[in-house]
Amino acid sequence: MKEKLKKLLILFAILSTVAGFIGTHDPPALGWHSIPFMDAVVGVIGALVLMVLIKGLATFLSKKEDFYD
């Protein structure tokens, strides 16, 4: 299951990056929109940032389930 998912995702990743270069674009509204694979970058960095965040928050915000009782 996981293997199939991984293969699918890698396929999509490659396709979309390629498409990013080929396809027509809206005029870039802001500076960084002009990078062709900006969304991919945001995706990766965002995911990584989230990982760090939740690991960090979990260390001091997570408690046993009956904390309030």
Next chain:
Amino acid sequence: MTASPFPILVIVVPLISAFLIILLGWLKKSLCYPFMIASLMATVFFSMAILRWIIHHGTLHYYLGNWDPPWGIEYLIDPLNAFVLVIVSVISLLIGIGSKPMVESDIPRKSIYFYCLFLLQVTGLLGIVVTGDVFNLYVFLEIASLAGYALIAIGEEGAPFASFNYMIYGTIGACFYLLGVGYLYIMTGSLNMADLSKLLPDLYASKVVLMAFAFFVVGVAIKMALFPLHVWLPDAYTYAPSSVTSLLAPLTTKVGAYVLIRIMYGVFKPNFSIEVIPATTILSWMAFFAILFGCVLALGQRDLKRMVAYVLIAEIGYIALGVGLANRNGLLGALLHIMNDALMMACLFLIVGAMTYRGWPRQMERFTGLHRKMPITMAAFVISALSVIGIPPACGFFSKWYLVLGAIDAEQWLFVAVLLISSLLNAILFFRVIEYVYFEPVAKESEVKPSEERTKFMGNEAPLTMLIPIILFALAILSVGLLSGTIISLVIQFALPANF
């Protein structure tokens, strides 16, 4: 001009009935209750007639024995009196109807005396409201108080002692009031309220008059159970039988509030209370603490009746706050709240009475399963709770609306805060009870078995003679809320003391 005999009839009928009941009881006991109900209905009829007259014609004067004031006793009825009069008589009637089951079950041999005392109490209260003479007011005050002491003492263990305490305290209050009357008489030679209000302004600088005012206010505050003079109330109302509390709690304190308004803004002109001495400021701060104190202490109570007694103290705080704010919105709120609170408290205490009658204990934790056994009563409880908290369209919301507006007008932000915080506290109080009643999983072992013989009629629900008044009160709470606008425009705005 004696335009209508109703003012005197509204006193005389219950008074004479009270004594006739004893005779009647000697002849045939079962006639007492219907007779009492009949005389109460008569008083309701008279008070409604008076109200109608007032709306069409204005103030009503009635001279006792046709002696002209200020030498004779005058009954002066203006929209304020009429308003309170109707409230007192209607609630007395409904409570009277609802008192039968408790009387028949707890004190069957003395029921005659109960009905007699009940009527005397009602007479006293009506008299206080109707009269226009300060000393006459004292007479009726004493009648009402004495009847009240006796009624309270009938209750359960602890009641005689609580009544004794109340008696001492209440007598002190009445004495203070009498001293006030005495001082005014010395200074002005008059006992008539309208006359006094004309004579007094010249004497405002006099120390005697100032002291008289102080005595009046403290005496009435004792009767009204305004913090910190409320000490008698929780015990007296908790240990008294529920039908007695249902009569006294809504009415005595509200009538006390009425007397306060009369004295502060009627006999003594408003500017006296506001400018000459800071009576209103003191009053509003006392009210502030009353509200806080009542709500906070109610939180610690396990006994439902005692909790409602403390909520009553907080409600009296609202009325006093409205009076103390001394602006139009505040007074509108206070007057509206007199009516609303009377309805709410009557309903709540009657519900507690119904529960006790069916054998339920008063401890909140033992209420599990109550909503299935007494669904209608509990629905009425929820409606009263909504009103106390201040959720529209129940009537409590509208008086709170005006009180908060009044506090904003006076730019007293602390009072605004306390009014809203008390809503929150009331919500906790009542929803806690609602939670116990509706949602606690029913535990098998601790399920209370109501006493057998009382569950025969209509199963476990409150008996019909109690259920009907409860339902009527609940409906009244909702409809009075929706009709607040009409009530204000027809009656209350004319009931405001002059200059507001």
Next chain:
Amino acid sequence: MIRSIPPAFIFILGAFFIPLFRGRAKQLYLLFVNAFVLIDLSLLEAGTGWVIQFLGYDLIFAEVDRLSLAIAYIFAVIGFLAILYSLQNKQTGEQMAAFLYMGSSLGVVFSGDYLSLFIFWEIMAFASVFLIWYRREKASLDAGFRYLFMHIFGGCCLLTGILLHITSTGSLKVEPLTNSWSSLFILVGFGLNTALIPLHTWLPDAYPLGTITGSVFLSIFTTKTGVYTLARCFSGNEFIAIMGGVMAVYGVVFALLQNDIRKLISYHIISQVGYMIAGIGVGTELGVNGGVAHLINNLLYKTLLFMCTGSVIYMTGRSKLTELGGLAKQMPVTCITCLVASFSISGAPGFNGFVSKGMVLASVLEVHPPFLELLLRFASVGTFLSFIKLSYFTFFEKNEKIRAKEVPWNMQVAMIVIALLCILIGMAPKVLFHILPYASVDYHAYTSSHFIGVLQLFSFAGLVFVFAKKTFSPHQWIILDVDYFYRMTLRWVAWLCMGPLNDLRRRIQNSLSRSVRFLIYLSKDPLSLPERSAEYRQWNREDEVSALESIGGKKERRYNENIYRKPMGVGVLLAILFLFFYGIIYFLK
């Protein structure tokens, strides 16, 4: 003059007749009332109607324009589906509460003045708490209490704001507000329902603990009514826009940490509401359209999510991700509709979220600094990740221990219908654009850059998930939120009131009563005072306590009023003191 009735009244009145029906008839009645409301809505004409004079103000019960109609429509439609989902529910009280709740939400949407809005607002709070309490578990009862407490607090703030507003402007009409104290209070009041941070904690606290069907209703109305009121009164407010971004991220981060499936999607409500109010905060036509479009779409997929998770809990009895898994084959309909919802909420192309998220993002770009747009995109990443988490660990992760069947037909139909609607709007967004507040919608959803961009975002973020699955897996814990502060503070306050303050009172009272006794002794026999005072000190203490305890005799565990009862003398003393001070004040004047 409006001919048709404000729909609020139909539901509210309808609620009281529910107990009269049983079984099939009751189910038909419930659906029928809702259908009736839908018809009524289609007959409503734009404009102001149902104006009633009360207390000197105009109460407007039917202020109908495109904004209120749009929201009312979606409420009615989704309400119908929610009722369909809950048909098997036997608890009449809960259904009555749901009707009151739906009716009062519609009442808020159509109110033209603050007083009627407030009336309906309070009825909403009061009715919705029963949907939580009907679960009857201890945790739910407690959570319901906290929910009620917070909502009444919000209601009080709202009332304060309204009253301040009246005294300063004299008008009750609901219209955009300017900065002032009154708007601040009103904002707090509206904001609590909308779950603005830090007023949001009631949502993840109470929604997971409601009944299966109750939570579905809860997720629909409270927050979205809040969004509607913000759209009415605070549209174009910069604070709202930024708060939207903050909420979007906050919700998503906390959602990723959760173990309970309904708590996860409750945090997502916060995140999605963030998107809505970001659009509204921008204030342009596109922004408000986007916010409202997002509201409509969100109602569809969010309700679907609550329905799916509700189904899972209903059939397995478990709600924690750590205990779930392997349900894909056993509950196929639930699984597929959940996937549809997950794609919709993430904004995958072909589903409705893609359209509205795009609108909000585009509008934000027009007006605000890029930071906000970045926040929203970041939140998108998080949304996608958390829904992979939800779907995977509920349906696909291997779990030998669970056996479950598919849910009853009515729940399946409701879920399938919503899923179809999501796809429909996603494919043909014109359907949605038709009812948005600003009629001319100049937005093209399926630009290739957007399409491709979203695909890139998903695939790369998804890859990170797959490779770092361990970090994202659920754990058996709870995550503290801002409510930590309230709950600990209030516990401490309660302890303070019960313990030390009562002790203080008792001490004061004891010393007062001692002084009274002393005075009594003094008056009895002044000459022998010196002798007596020595004796007096000794037996005073035991005597007092036993005297108090012998009164009444009822001993209760926690609050024994006999201990705290004041002896009468204290009362008299207070009266005399009071009089004395009163008198003194006069003489000083």
